[in-house]
Amino acid sequence: MLLHIIARGKIGRTSEAELVDRYLKRISWPTRVSELPDRGGSLPEAASNAVSVVLDERGQALSSSAFARKLEGWRDTGRREARFLIGAADGHDEGLREKADLLYSFGPATWPHMLARAMLAEQLFRATSILANHPYHREG
Incomplete structure (x- = not known):
């Protein structure tokens, strides 16, 4: 399953970009990053049977293990x-939020969107590591 981060704004050559790259290179699953302008622009074409996860502070906060199980379920159902x-x-606009399969939150705090990108990349690495029984994640 392709893990595709679609983010508004250009990350450029920043320390956040280095973190994103560092974590995405460690993931054994295929990954892709697409950047859109802050406003406007079209979402990249989705693969058939894609799942949509919208990062939103009002979304569901998941433990790393629960997030891994979501990825596992989506992967295992094709x-x-x-x-x-x-x-x-x-x-995000309300229409995009309503169409999402999951509204996902890193908690009630507001995070800078460039930092959220790095946090997501780390959680994707952690989740795929959990599913591969890799020792990166330590529970409790």
Whole structure:
């Protein structure tokens, strides 16, 4: 299953970009990052049977293990792509939120969208590590 981060804004050559790259290179699953302008622009074409995850502070906060189980379930039911949408400073429009298969939150705090990208990359690495029984994740 392709893990596809679709983010508003250009990350450029920043320390956050280095973190994103570091974690994505460690993931054994195929990954892709697409950047959109802060406003406007079209979402990249989705693979058939894709799942849509919208990062939103009002979404569901999941433990790393629970997040891994979500990925596992989607993969095992034949989903070809998991799309993770990160909004710009003003978040997502209501239509996109309503169409999401999951509204996912890193908690009630507001995070800078560039940092959220790095946090998502780390959680994707952690989740795939959990599913591979890799020792990176330590429970409790």
